Amino acid sequence: MGLKAAYLLRNLLRNPLRTLLTCAAVGLPIMIFVLSVAAVDGIERFLNNSAKQLRLAVTHKAGVVNNLPFGHRAKIEGLDPERKHILGVCAVLWIGGKIPNDSRQLSSLGADADTFVDMFPEYHLTAEQIEHWRRDKMAIIVGPGTARQFNWQDGDRLTIRPSVPPYEPIEFRAIVPTGDVPDPTTNWFRRDYWEDRIAGTSAVPGWINFFFVRCASMADIDKYRVEIDRIFARTPDETNTLDEKTFMNQFISQQFDLPRNLTILSMVTVFVAIMAAANTMSMNFRDRIGEYATLKSMGFGRRTIFGLVQSEAMVLCGAGGVLGAALPYVLFTFTPLRNFTVPLIQTLIIRESVCVAGVGIAMLIGVIASIWPSILAFRLHVVAALRNLE
Amino acid sequence: MTLPLIYNLRNLAVRKLSTGLTLAVVAVVVFMLVVLLAYAVGIRETLSANGSPLNLVVLKPGATAESTSILRQVEWIRAVQTPGIGQGAAGELLVSYELCVQTNINRKGTDKLAYVAVRGVDPVAFQVHPEIRIVEGRDLQTGELECIVGKAARAHFEGLEVGKSLVMGRVGNHAYKIVGVVESNGGSLESEILASRAAITNSFNRQFISSIAARLSDPGQVDAALEYLNGPSVALDARTERRYFADLSARMLDIVKITSVLVVIMGIGAAFAVANTLYAAVDGRRREIAMLRTIGFSRKDILTSFVFESALIGAAGATVGLLGGLWFDGYRQDYLSDQTWSVLAFEMKVTPEIVLFASFVAIFVAVVGALAPALRASRVQVIEALRKA
Numbered sequence: 198m199g200l201k202a203a204y205l206l207r208n209l210l211r212n213p214l215r216t217l218l219t220c221a222a223v224g225l226p227i228m229i230f231v232l233s234v235a236a237v238d239g240i241e242r243f244l245n246n247s248a249k250q251l252r253l254a255v256t257h258k259a260g261v262v263n264n265l266p267f268g269h270r271a272k273i274e275g276l277d278p279e280r281k282h283i284l285g286v287c288a289v290l291w292i293g294g295k296i297p298n299d300s301r302q303l304s305s306l307g308a309d310a311d312t313f314v315d316m317f318p319e320y321h322l323t324a325e326q327i328e329h330w331r332r333d334k335m336a337i338i339v340g341p342g343t344a345r346q347f348n349w350q351d352g353d354r355l356t357i358r359p360s361v362p363p364y365e366p367i368e369f370r371a372i373v374p375t376g377d378v379p380d381p382t383t384n385w386f387r388r389d390y391w392e393d394r395i396a397g398t399s400a401v402p403g404w405i406n407f408f409f410v411r412c413a414s415m416a417d418i419d420k421y422r423v424e425i426d427r428i429f430a431r432t433p434d435e436t437n438t439l440d441e442k443t444f445m446n447q448f449i450s451q452q453f454d455l456p457r458n459l460t461i462l463s464m465v466t467v468f469v470a471i472m473a474a475a476n477t478m479s480m481n482f483r484d485r486i487g488e489y490a491t492l493k494s495m496g497f498g499r500r501t502i503f504g505l506v507q508s509e510a511m512v513l514c515g516a517g518g519v520l521g522a523a524l525p526y527v528l529f530t531f532t533p534l535r536n537f538t539v540p541l542i543q544t545l546i547i548r549e550s551v552c553v554a555g556v557g558i559a560m561l562i563g564v565i566a567s568i569w570p571s572i573l574a575f576r577l578h579v580v581a582a583l584r585n586l587e
Numbered sequence: 588m589t590l591p592l593i594y595n596l597r598n599l600a601v602r603k604l605s606t607g608l609t610l611a612v613v614a615v616v617v618f619m620l621v622v623l624l625a626y627a628v629g630i631r632e633t634l635s636a637n638g639s640p641l642n643l644v645v646l647k648p649g650a651t652a653e654s655t656s657i658l659r660q661v662e663w664i665r666a667v668q669t670p671g672i673g674q675g676a677a678g679e680l681l682v683s684y685e686l687c688v689q690t691n692i693n694r695k696g697t698d699k700l701a702y703v704a705v706r707g708v709d710p711v712a713f714q715v716h717p718e719i720r721i722v723e724g725r726d727l728q729t730g731e732l733e734c735i736v737g738k739a740a741r742a743h744f745e746g747l748e749v750g751k752s753l754v755m756g757r758v759g760n761h762a763y764k765i766v767g768v769v770e771s772n773g774g775s776l777e778s779e780i781l782a783s784r785a786a787i788t789n790s791f792n793r794q795f796i797s798s799i800a801a802r803l804s805d806p807g808q809v810d811a812a813l814e815y816l817n818g819p820s821v822a823l824d825a826r827t828e829r830r831y832f833a834d835l836s837a838r839m840l841d842i843v844k845i846t847s848v849l850v851v852i853m854g855i856g857a858a859f860a861v862a863n864t865l866y867a868a869v870d871g872r873r874r875e876i877a878m879l880r881t882i883g884f885s886r887k888d889i890l891t892s893f894v895f896e897s898a899l900i901g902a903a904g905a906t907v908g909l910l911g912g913l914w915f916d917g918y919r920q921d922y923l924s925d926q927t928w929s930v931l932a933f934e935m936k937v938t939p940e941i942v943l944f945a946s947f948v949a950i951f952v953a954v955v956g957a958l959a960p961a962l963r964a965s966r967v968q969v970i971e972a973l974r975k976a
Contacts, residue, residue, distance in 0.1 A: 218863040222612075225856030229849045259757055260689040260702050262654055262928050263791070293651060302651065302926070362657050364649030399659060433758050433792075437691075451701065451923030451930060462619065462846065466853055469615050473860040476608040480867040 201505065208481075208509055215477060220517035222473035223559055226466035227521030231555040233463040235525070235547045237456045240449060246319055246379035247441040251418055254444035255408040255425055258435035264404035265434050270309075273410060273425055282417040287316040288405040290388055293360030296347065303343065305357055307388035307405075310334075316411050317385075321376035326351075329372055334390040337369035342381030344373045345535075357384075363398035367391075409441070467558060470514070474566035478510050482570035489574050490582030503575040510567030511560045518559020522552035590884060590892040595899060602868065609864045610904045616857045617908025617949045619850045622915050624944070625935040627843045630922060633739075633933040634836040636774035638829030640806045641673070642715065645799035645816055648824040652835065652926040653687040653797040654704075658823070665821045666799045671808025675714045681802035683708060683715040686784050688791045689929045690755045693745040694921070701921060703744055704779040704929035705734075705755060707787030715802045719776060724749040724767030732786055735767035737777035739932040743919055753780070756790030775832070778921075778932040800828070839924055839931070854952055861956025865897055869964040876964050877972035886965040893961035894954055901953025905946040912945070913937050 209216050255273070257263035270286050277283040290307040308316070314327055320338060322330065330336045337357075339349055349355060353371040358364065369386055392402050410425065412418045422438045429436045439447075449455065482489075489502055526547045528534045535545075599606045645666060650656035663684055673681040686707035691700045710729070713719055727733050734753060741747040752762040763782055771777050788794070803812055809827060816825035826834070869876070876889055884892075916937040921930040 214866060215863060218859050218866065222856050222859040222863060225852050225859070229852050229856075232849060257757075258691075258759055259755070259791070260691050260928075262689050262702070263757060293655065295649075358649055360649060360651045360655045362647070364647060399657070435759060447700065448923060448925075450699075451921065452925065458846065462849060465615055465619060466849075466856075469612050469853060469856065469860075472608045472611045472615075473856065473863070476605055476612075476860060476864055479604050479608070480864075483871075484867075 219477040223517030224521035226470035229466040233459040252441040253410040284411040285312040287312040294357040305384040310387040337386040362400040478567040506571040510563035514563030518556040522555035595896040613904025614907035618911040621912025629933040634832040642828035644831040673804035683712040683800040687797040707784035734763040734782040739777040743932040761790040858956040865960035890965040897953040897957030901950040905949035
């Protein structure tokens with residue numbers, strides 16, 4: 198075993214330049230793979246959280262830009278007065294917004310103060326933060342990613358100019374969740390504060406963009422998805438109710454379909470890495486035909502030779518994979534790049550599991566790339582090979 | 588004296604596997620680059636096609652796009668005094684008050700809904716946007732519940748053929764008869780549905796407009812007009828149409844830019860793959876190189892020959908990648924803007940510039956990857972290499 202390991206290491210160091218170039222040619226695609234998968238992972242976590250939370254999203258049937266009257270909330274709640282199946286209803290108003298003198302677009306939503314905390318338990322607010330939210334009308338729960346971007350701390354006063362009427366700057370006081378939040382970009386403020394602020398302006402009070410409805414079970418989700426639309430049918434404000442995952446996914450899939458396209462990109466990069474590694478392994482085999490023949494003539498079995506070629510490719514590609522996975526992990530975890538914004542998910546969180554998967558894929562690339570050279574080495578005819586030696 | 592081309596071609600043919608694998612790497616990079624650029628160009632060209640130098644777009648300050656802009660009559664009425672406003676054939680001012688809403692329509696052949704923009708306009712809009720041309724059917728008739736649809740919208744979304752009815756409105760009970768199909772030089776208006784502003788105001792229960800499109804009589808008036816509209820007497824957010832659509836496309840292209848960075852990293856990886864192949868080729872041909880030097884070829888000839896050989900791989904890879912990428916030329920896509928909240932239907936475009944750029948990138952990658960090995964080849968010690976022969 199020790200002898201084989203030493204032989205393997207020597208082989209890798211025999212042509213350091215080739216080893217280095219192969220590591221780079223495999224490592225860079227693995228880096229793209231890790232970055233792509235991390236981005237898709239961020240979106241998937243967001244969508245999976247939506248599916249897990251047993252929530253329905255209720256929008257206007259004519260499209261999300263058309264507002265719904267706040268009065269719909271009482272009618273939805275009226276479907277289950279005992280709150281056994283519908284655990285809560287939260288009205289939401291999109292205002293987008295920007296910080297004065299800053300071009301970056303925010304995603305800010307107004308929510309009903311009384312139901313928000315129970316509606317979105319995934320924000321893991323502390324008891325103190327919940328108390329702040331309930332006590333302070335100016336409270337705004339800032340997405341941790343957005344807070345990092347703007348360097349906002351708990352308790353900071355911040356001003357947002359909404360992208361909807363009355364378009365006048367409004368002051369808020371920040372609450373920054375400390376835990377891992379599925380949507381690190383969105384800010385939530387109290388809708389009652391908004392209604393106070395728009396009084397006497399051109400904005401029309403009492404209108405919202407959509408409702409979130411929290412249900413007790415999947416059966417309730419299926420039931421009330423139909424039931425809610427039924428009670429508003431043939432009214433001036435008909436609704437379109439979807440489960441939250443479908444609702445969120447319709448935006449994501451219409452915006453460059455990032456999950457699908459990044460998945461394609463990561464598959465293509467793996468293909469590129471296989472090509473690059475296969476090239477090296479075939480060159481290595483050509484250079485070492487005589488050596489393999491000598492090993493065979495000395496008594497090393499065909500399987501051992503096969504294993505040596507495979508192991509060498511695995512170690513070589515694995516090393517490239519380690520470099521390719523470690524670099525983005527370090528850059529996006531420990532350097533200012535962690536504040537780099539990615540559309541849809543804002544902050545790129547590279548999990549250790551994604552890096553491990555990257556290294557695993559790299560080793561698999563080594564196995565695939567060396568299949569043909571190892572078979573050739575396995576089948577190598579000793580006499581014929583030695584005859585060709587110079 | 589330079590080495591003949593056939594020498595390079597035969598060398599590539601001798602190492603079929605290595606050449607093929609390296610070519611595949613370059614081809615994939617070129618393919619990805621072409622597809623991404625075609626997507627970006629499709630969006631950019633669709634949006635920039637609207638950009639007349641004579642036109643201004645006026646929104647409510649703070650609004651991100653027409654869909655979030657609300658202008659009351661007291662605000663929009665002031666725009667008529669904008670200096671330099673052009674006049675139509677009958678002497679009317681070329682100021683178009685437009686109401687943008689949206690309706691849900693399935694994408695063709697799927698059950699997936701898309702948010703399609705609906706624009707309520709007055710007859711003057713067709714003079715403010717002279718690029719709008721009826722290509723099928725007829726124009727809107729005043730007082731009728733009719734609409735005309737953009738060419739891209741008809742191609743992309745279900746049920747938008749002339750003669751059919753499209754149910755729209757806040758209550759969803761107003762059936763608009765589709766009477767025509769329009770083109771607008773490939774611009775974003777082709778993704779929209781146009782109807783009479785009065786009808787849309789009524790159907791969607793709106794008491795405001797979204798934006799003002801104003802056409803100036805002369806581009807020299809742009810500064811004065813912008814100063815007036817953005818100034819204290821009107822206090823709106825006016826931009827040239829070109830600027831407005833450039834801002835929109837910049838935001839839409841953010842995602843494409845980030846994906847492009849990944850493709851650039853892949854390109855660097857390809858350069859390493861090329862270098863690897865060429866180093867192996869140099870090592871395997873030391874005697875041959877020494878022989879070439881002996882019979883009179885200079886170091887420069889050797890260097891040039893290796894770089895040229897690599898460039899041939901790059902060119903072949905570019906050809907294969909481009910052929911794959913060209914398959915996406917004209918491929919229909921749509922994009923939901925998080926500023927307009929409506930989809931932009933567009934065609935991916937593989938332009939001659941993209942072909943040239945991708946070819947350049949492929950050859951550049953191949954040449955950069957070949958430089959170090961080629962330099963090593965040119966420095967082969969003749970005596971030493973021949974002694975080993």
